Amino acid sequence: MFFSINHTNGLAIFDQIVRQVKFAVANGTLTPGDMVPSVRELAKELAVNPNTVVRAYRDLTNEGILEAVRGTGLNVTEESVAHCEQERLALLRERVRHVLEEAHSSRLETSEIRELVEEELTRLERAAKGKRGKKGADS
Amino acid sequence: MFFSINHTNGLAIFDQIVRQVKFAVANGTLTPGDMVPSVRELAKELAVNPNTVVRAYRDLTNEGILEAVRGTGLNVTEESVAHCEQERLALLRERVRHVLEEAHSSRLETSEIRELVEEELTRLERAAKGKRGKKGADS
DNA sequence: CGAAGTGTTCTATCGTGATAGAACACTAAA
DNA sequence: TTTAGTGTTCTATCACGATAGAACACTTCG
Incomplete structure (x- = not known):
């Protein structure tokens, strides 16, 4: 869907994911309450290791842009918009x-x-x- | 002198050296016959490991931009200009x-x-x- | 209940850029 | 010759991004 990985631009994969999530929030593609793709789903779609997605989502969670709903998924926080x-x-x-x-x-x-x-x-x-x-x- | 390293731009140090040598040749700062700084000298000036400079100079030599004069140093080749x-x-x-x-x-x-x-x-x-x-x- | 889906947390391995330190063959100059 | 300077080639170690595979706690749904 939203995300894609460029293997030639020098940016780490996890960093590309982080940036693209922030961009999606900033331009309204993702709005508070929306859920991001699950770790395993996005890893499969991008042909990337799940742990790489975990790393990106962990960073985003630590920045307060995503929040975990245990057993369900990660959703975009209210505060993320201004931040992004x-x-x-x-x-x-x-x-x-x-x-x-x-x-x-x-x-x-x-x-x-x-x-x-x-x-x-x-x-x-x-x-x-x-x-x-x-x-x-x-x- | 000519070279400087930016630790925040995402490029590997050895790659920055390679590119800067090429740019210097392209704009005439280095001309065929000129010698580049010695491995140990440049490493000291850039506060970088000598092996990192070796890596850059090796790549440049393999590309035909530098050539070794054993016991003396590395100089810029004639063919390098058009290439760079x-x-x-x-x-x-x-x-x-x-x-x-x-x-x-x-x-x-x-x-x-x-x-x-x-x-x-x-x-x-x-x-x-x-x-x-x-x-x-x-x- | 159980199955399937969430996130989370491990250990292990690999490639690569960088560092550290040493040795070698060669040349130029005192 | 000796000394100091070249490039060159090693081995080791480390950090980091990425991969691989497994396990755990939780929630949702049939």
């Missing part, structure tokens, strides 16, 4: 900053960096539009 | 793409992503200008 809305930009901003810093330290001109980003951004838009188109064009 | 010039953008592009993909999958609007990048880009420019200013303003 605030954190989403910060998490992305940090990664953006690291990449731009590397580009800058490689002596790439700011204009060249901007051009590079713009290229990949339009590529991303085209890919998204293509995906939507395959299921049925809107408008 | 071509690879610099590709290396940076891949990291940019990964970050933008995560931002996009978090349901951030393209305009919001662009705004985020622009903010960090101007922050970077200001930081660079500030650094130059401390040593002596130009123009």
Whole structure:
């Protein structure tokens, strides 16, 4: 459903799960009271070890974003929304900053960096539009 | 001198060294015939284990970017220039793409992503200008 | 009740990046 | 020659992310 793992982006699997849950809460895909996929179910769907999902859910529980209902599952807490809305930009901003810093330290001109980003951004838009188109064009 | 290690950007130390050598060749900071810092010297300067530098230099040697002059050191090869010039953008592009993909999958609007990048880009420019200013303003 | 599904907690193993320390072959310079 | 500096190659150890497999306490449902 919501989640997917990218094995080439350098982020640990458990960290990708953590971030994606936070993003889903931040953008309303997950709302307080919703239950996240069970450990075994998500592990199967992502073709990942259950313990890796456990690690991600444990971190999220410790941050107060998920809470356990014993014997039933984990649901999204009320307090998580404000937390995740605030954190989403910060998490992305940090990664953006690291990449731009590397580009800058490689002596790439700011204009060249901007051009590079713009290229990949339009590529991303085209890919998204293509995906939507395959299921049925809107408008 | 040229190199610095960022312990928070997720890249392995040896990989940061590899990339920075390639960038230095690509932008002319290192030219064919130049010698890179010795294993022990660079390890000391970066406060890193010598074996980590060995790993980076070994990779660079295997790629034909450095060549060993036994008993003397490692120097930048002639062929490295074309190789590195071509690879610099590709290396940076891949990291940019990964970050933008995560931002996009978090349901951030393209305009919001662009705004985020622009903010960090101007922050970077200001930081660079500030650094130059401390040593002596130009123009 | 029992079966199946929850989360939780173990131990063990593996790969990899990094550290630590040592040894070797070679070259340049005193 | 001796000394100090190169790169190179070992073995060991550690941290960490991931995998594998098992067990436990709990709840829901038939």
